[in-house]
Every structure is written in structure tokens, then in C-alpha cells.
Amino acid sequence: MRDLHQTDSVTASRSDARAQGGATSDWMPYLPASTSPFIPKGVDPTELVWAETVAPGGYTHRVLARGTRFRLDDPTGDACANVLVFNALEPWERLNVADTQKIPWQAYLGQGSPLLSGDGRVLASIVEDTSGQHDAFCGTSTDAWNDEKYGDAAPEGPSPSGRSLFAKAAAKHGLSKRDLPPSVSFFQGVHVEPDGTLTPTGSAGPDRHVTLVAELPLLVLVANVAHPLDPRPGYTVGPLRVHAWRGSATAATDPRATATPELHRAHLNSIDYAEARGL
Template sequence: MTGLTESTFDPAQAVFRETVPAGEPFIRVVKKGEVFRILDLEGNQAVDTLFYNAENPDERYSATNTISSQGNIYLSTGTRLISSDGNAMLTITADTCGRHDTIGGACSAESNTVRYALEKRHMHSCRDSFLMALARWDNGLSKRDLSSNINFFMNVPVTPDGKLDFADGISDAGRYVEMKAEMDVIVLISNCPQLNNPCNAYNPTPVEVLVWDAASQ
């Protein structure tokens, strides 16, 4: 990985722009060659994300293959996001945050209960958002297709004894991560609603999604 890298793309030239409110899902197909950006509008906002091969959704993002191929548990510029079949799905081409998590997973009713308290079980979670998006899109994917996700902008240090620590984020307002699609991919996002740990500074906020087509490059 090469660390912090600015993008050369002009937001005014994007072929698609959409604000994703705090706690809401997003789903879209990004075509091969298109460039996809997630922009942290207000800072310190975790964005849980899954990727699927749009032609064959049984092939999807693999945290295990991505980590083993790059020898690093954190993602940044230069990281290739590898599929369950060993293929490159996207390449991170620009990153002004510098660290993204791929081992912390997504919050759910069950994890909110175990980590925090029984009364937290019914709080909205990223798993809920993923399922809402899949239900609205009606593309044949279901809860069986939810695998280990990326947490863009989320800071999850690994302690010396091998445990995960959900720490205060390192992103700030206006920081972004940008990826070039190496195949047609389904992008599934939960703009994290978590209120019980500092991954969203205890105050979930909106993000923006932008896409540039191959002709813009």
C-alpha cells in the first residue's frame, strides 16, 4: 500500500452523485472501468460495504483473500479487493483517510446485545440496512449472502493479545476513498447507524457516493 493519495477526478464531472443519510442503505451496480468514491461528509463516519460480481453474485468480496494477498489487515491506496474466487474486484486508487478496516464486521441486533446490553437488541444495525437494501432491490440476494464486509473510515486496532478495539475514527470531513472497478460489481452499503461505540463519534452522519465513467479518465 502507498498510503494517502489525492484523486484527480472532478466531482462536477461525476455521472452519478447521491447522499446516503446516516443509518441508511445504498445499492448500485458499478461497471468495469468506472471509478467509485465514498466521501465522508462530516467526518468520523463508518461505512460498511460489501461487493458482489454483478454477473455472478456467488462471487463476492473476500476479506481472507484480500488480507492474504496484500499481507496487511488494513486497506488503503493500492489495495486490490479480492473476490472469493481469487479475482480482483476493485482497486483502491485514491485515499485521503489512510486506513480502512476489513476484520471488524458489521453491527447486528445480536452483536449489539452481546457487546452492550439486552435493551440494545432492537437498535437499528448495519445488518438490518443490508437486508433492507436487498429486499428493495429484489435481485435474488438474501441474508445468506451477507459475508465479512469492509468498514471504510473505521478504526479497528488489533491489540497485542489479538483482540479488536473499536476506537475513535481517524477520518475527517471531506476525506474519501476511491476505487476503480475491475469487473461489474454490485455495491452494497450500510451507512452505519451505530451509537454504542466511537466508530461514528456516537453521532452517525451522511456520506456521499460518486461515480465517474471510463470516458472521464
């Protein structure tokens, strides 16, 4: 390493650091977002506000404006996007997985599904889904789980847990572990059997994506880690691509908002909150 980097003086260190300025990685944010080599078809590059490839075992986070579309892509079929969303204005309002399942009568996430807060508001809606293999039952992996299964759970190690990565992402926004509720995950499915057993159904294959719309200003945390029920003995997870672009929140008359009485009320709650704040 010493032969590669000359850092024996301030001047040499500065030169060495500047020499790394053009370096790239397979796992990185693209700045500006319009320079992403993986821009989704039909998306105007100038409208992009976030573009990133998240490493296997990596994490990311972003604050997004109301109406922003954000798309998760699984290019290999092995990504597992564990996601938490918070009201960015008042982050004590956050994803409530139990309400997300029971209020809209949805055990399984898919196109049209809302992600609800405990205050009865839609934080985000799934507007496009080519995977259908998701999980709102298990949450993400813990340190104890990964220590037992893989022998390590450190966030900088070979098999980080989702909770440890969420904690790192949350800390960058002034939140702590106690602020982290159960999460949902995309691209690795789970099915509930008649006897209550949870059966992993795996991936729908490569080149699948899910697109959500932010119904309120959102803080989004993403941990790309192996699903806790993945039956494979090794820590298996592929890269995850994230893109976000400007758009509009769901209107009160949109078919997505009026599909059921429960959805209509939840969307009206979100719209009322946003309009009162001039959003």
C-alpha cells in the same frame, strides 16, 4: 398531518402527491447525477453515473460497470461506510475478506489495496485514500449487537444494524441474508494489538475520502451505520456522500497491478475474466 395533506379523494390525493414533486431532503440521490451539489474536484459532471448523500443509519446500492470509479466521502468525520461488493454478472462471486487480507499480505486497507473475491479475482481496488482509518476485521453490526448496545436494531428504527440494512439492499437484487459475507468498512479504524485485542482507532477527521475502481461489473451495497466497536455510548454516525463516474479498469501493466506477484496474478485473473466476456 391531515391539515397538511388533502387525500380525501383520488383527485385530491393526486394533487397532493404532485405537490411533493419538488421536495428535497438532505439524504437523497441526485437525479441526474450531474446535479449533485458536492461533485468531487476534477470530476466532469457529465461523466457521473451515481451521486447520493446517504443518511446516518441509511443504506444504498448500485450496479456499476467495469472501470467505474466510485468515491465515498466523510464530510463530518462520523460516517462509517460498510461496503460489500459482488460480481454483478455472477453474484455468487463476492467479497472475501479473509482472502482480501491474507493473499496480498495486508492487514489494513489503504491506497493500492485490492478487494478480492474467493475466486482469486480483484473486484475493486482502492486508488485514493485520504483517511487511512478502515477496518477489515470486524464486519458490520448485527441485530443482536445493536439490541444489546442501543436497545433497538430495526432497519427503520433509530439504531439500525448494518446486517439488517444489507439485507434490505440485497433483496432489491434478488439476494438474501445467506448471500451476505462479512464486509469491510471505511472511515472508522481498528488496530490489532500484540495480544490480538481489537482496538478502535476512530476517524481521521472530517472531509476525508476513499476512491475505488470497479475491476469487474459490480453490485455495490453500502450501509452507513455506527461501527460495532465504536466506544461512544450513543449511536453516532454522520452522513456519507457517494459519487461514481466512468473510467477504466486497472491494466495488467499498471503499477497498481504489478506491485507484488500476488496482486499481479489477481489482476490477471480479473482481466482474463472480463476479456472473455467482451467487457
